[in-house]
Amino acid sequence: MDADGRNGNKRFHQRLAPPDRANNKVCYHWRAGRCNRHPCPFLHSELPPHQQQQSAAPDGGAVAKRNNVWRNPGTAGAASGPPSKWGKGRGGGVVGRPPGRASDRICHYFLAGNCTYGENCRFLHSWFISDSFSLLTPLQGHQKAVSGIALPSGSDKLYSGSMDESVRAWDCQTGQCVGVINMGGEIGCMISEGPWLFIGVRNSVKAWNTQTATELSLDGPSGQVYSLVVGNELLFAGTQALSLSFFNGRILAWKFSAVGNCFEPAAFFDGHRLSVVSLAVGAMRLYSSSMDNMIRVWDLVTFQCIQTLTDHTSVVMSVLCWDQFLLSCSLDKTIKVWVTTESGNLEVTYTHTEEHGVLALCGMHDAQAKPILLCSCNDNSVHFYDLPSFSERGKIFSKEEVRAIQIGPGGLFFTGDATGELKVWQWLTNEVPNS
Known part of the structure; x- marks a missing residue:
């Protein structure tokens, strides 16, 4: 469907897999906003939270784990103590954007003022x-x-x-x-x-x-x-x-x-x-x-x-x-x-x-x-x-x-x-x- 948003028009496909499909893998191309298979053998929706831990997406869609474990600033540099809250956010993505949408990438032709796809461009036409x-x-x-x-x-x-x-x-x-x-x-x-x-x-x-x-x-x-x-x-x-x-x-x-x-x-x-x-x-x-x-x-x-x-x-x-x-x-x-x-x-x-x-x-x-x-x-x-x-x-x-x-x-x-x-x-x- 076409959705008119504040950031310009962005086209994305959001088809659901047939209800009898037993495949628990999310379609990589759907996540990127460019799947053209119908029906598609993979899911066109995100897995429930309890299944996301068991099935990491091929595009890194699972929440990234930070390897940094460091001291609480309140301990003034002590070698032990509870970890601080710095850097404890989500592993990726921008607030307010579905993970499968390709609109988190800017259209370089739009920046140059000569994108020929116009509203049908799958990349972002926004600043x-x-x-x-x-x-x-x-x-x-x-x-x-x-x-x-x-x-x-x-x-x-x-x-x-x-x-x-x-x-x-x-x-x-x-x-x-x-x-x-x-x-x-x-x-x-x-x-x-x-x-x-x-x-x-x-x-x-x-x-x-x-x-x-x-x-x-x-x-x-x-x-x-x-x-x-x-x-x-x-x-x-x-x-x-x-x-x-x-x-x-x-x-x-x-x-x-x-x-x-x-x-x-x-x-x-x-x-x-x-x-x-x-x-x-x-x-x-x-x-x-x-x-x-x-x-x-x-x-x-x-x-x-x-x-x-x-x-x-x-x-x-x-x-x-x-x-x-x-x-x-x-x-x-x-x-x-x-x-x-x-x-x-x-x-x-x-x-x-x-x-x-x-x-x-x-x-x-x-x-x-x-x-x-x-x-x-x-x-x-x-x-x-x-x-x-x-x-x-x-x-x-x-x-x-x-x-x-x-x-x-x-x-x-x-x-x-x-x-x-x-x-x-x-x-x-x-x-x-x-x-």
């Missing part, structure tokens, strides 16, 4: 799979990758920075671009803190107060600024490594001076061998990740490195502080959850594995205040996971990889991809019932 959020509108204008998204306090504008050397201002009511600022160089990152907008460019950080129109240029960086974060009344910037010297991925810090209405240099951190690509602040600690495959932990009182984390085997693309945990992702296709032990050091308490390298992490809450992790991968998708179970809540698809994710007010969130397109999303207060 997302989920019953929990929806796409409000795309914002188009940037010519290259979106590298930063920000919403300064007290402003009715959304700002996006891009590698096309421009910052665009978008009216939050109409969605129209109301201003374009040429920065004279590629924008490596952009954040906001209060009314301030901070923009990382080559050899500088630009600061703009959106309420007073004050514009400042913070000198000090050498090379492209890839990451920015504010914490402990300091602005931190992670910079590009320009030479092959042993310690060349530098982090710079500035403190705002109300007297001079300016940002004064406060400290610098040397330790990474390659460019610093992500920064996070939490519990008087600065966490930095780098192309040298390492995470460094810095004490914000002494400005000294107190631990180096070397568990990742490729570039650590993003770090995220969540409650008492640190989350990190890498091109080694893993997301690691770190917890502080009794000794005060961070240790991996859970590792989640993706099929592709992971580019960015963002944490937020859905409309029911449940914690959700957004995980951008280099297969041009963004995965949504319930925490701490890592049960999948949905996916976003894009023409190219999503490099920027930002949370907004009222259940809004934003994604920016490598084509330059910005999309506005919203969590649904009442989730759409499963079809």
Whole structure:
């Protein structure tokens, strides 16, 4: 039958086997949505739960078992104790999607705008799979990758920075671009803190107060600024490594001076061998990740490195502080959850594995205040996971990889991809019932 859903038209076959059929095997082709045999010698329905344990589907339809058994974060790294709840979700599938439907695969011809099957295509003609959020509108204008998204306090504008050397201002009511600022160089990152907008460019950080129109240029960086974060009344910037010297991925810090209405240099951190690509602040600690495959932990009182984390085997693309945990992702296709032990050091308490390298992490809450992790991968998708179970809540698809994710007010969130397109999303207060 043809079912018209929120995500576009999807065709699937749902024929039942004759009642006298004794075969307890589920049709593999039915699960994939393409069985054309009638009658079919196999079942066109799922087995009852008590039989699923005895008959694993050939496509891996049975719930996957996790081999990870690890310590409860509440035991502060103790070697024994009850297992924690991290990673105890379903083995696969997206909430709200029948296991046999082929619509969890995006139609690449649809993405390119030239699918000839139209409504009869058995692959998904949509930019997302989920019953929990929806796409409000795309914002188009940037010519290259979106590298930063920000919403300064007290402003009715959304700002996006891009590698096309421009910052665009978008009216939050109409969605129209109301201003374009040429920065004279590629924008490596952009954040906001209060009314301030901070923009990382080559050899500088630009600061703009959106309420007073004050514009400042913070000198000090050498090379492209890839990451920015504010914490402990300091602005931190992670910079590009320009030479092959042993310690060349530098982090710079500035403190705002109300007297001079300016940002004064406060400290610098040397330790990474390659460019610093992500920064996070939490519990008087600065966490930095780098192309040298390492995470460094810095004490914000002494400005000294107190631990180096070397568990990742490729570039650590993003770090995220969540409650008492640190989350990190890498091109080694893993997301690691770190917890502080009794000794005060961070240790991996859970590792989640993706099929592709992971580019960015963002944490937020859905409309029911449940914690959700957004995980951008280099297969041009963004995965949504319930925490701490890592049960999948949905996916976003894009023409190219999503490099920027930002949370907004009222259940809004934003994604920016490598084509330059910005999309506005919203969590649904009442989730759409499963079809």
